Amino acid sequence: MTIGVLNENRHCRIRLEELTIYTAAEVVEALRAALAGEPASLSIDLVDVSEIDTAGIQMLLMIRQEAQRRQIPVTFIDGGPAIAESLALVNLSPLFQFEMAAAA
Numbered sequence: 001m002t003i004g005v006l007n008e009n010r011h012c013r014i015r016l017e018e019l020t021i022y023t024a025a026e027v028v029e030a031l032r033a034a035l036a037g038e039p040a041s042l043s044i045d046l047v048d049v050s051e052i053d054t055a056g057i058q059m060l061l062m063i064r065q066e067a068q069r070r071q072i073p074v075t076f077i078d079g080g081p082a083i084a085e086s087l088a089l090v091n092l093s094p095l096f097q098f099e100m101a102a103a104a
Helices: 024-036 054-069 080-089
Strands: 004-008 011-015 041-045 074-077
Touching: 004 024, 011 024, 024 054, 041 054, 054 074, 054 080
Parallel strands: 011 041, 041 074
Antiparallel strands: 004 011
C-alpha cells in the first residue's frame, strides 16, 4: 500500500488507500511522522480507500483522538461508501464529518 504524506505551510495531508489490519502499522507510522513535524492542521484523504475493517475504524478513531489531544484541527476528506457503511454499522458516523475532495 502507498501512503502519501504532504507537508506544506504547516499543513499535513495524509492520503490513504486501505484501512485494514494489514496496513495498520504503516498508517500509525505515517501519522507519527506527520505529527512529529508539529503541523498546524491535518487532513486525512480517504478518497481512494476501497477497503476498511475494524482495525481501520480504530485507526480513524485514533487519528481523531490524537489530533484532539494535540489540539490540531483534523479534516477527513471524502469517506466514500466503504467508510460510510462501516462507520454506520458500528454507529460511529456522528463522530466524523467528511469534506468532499476538490476536483482535479
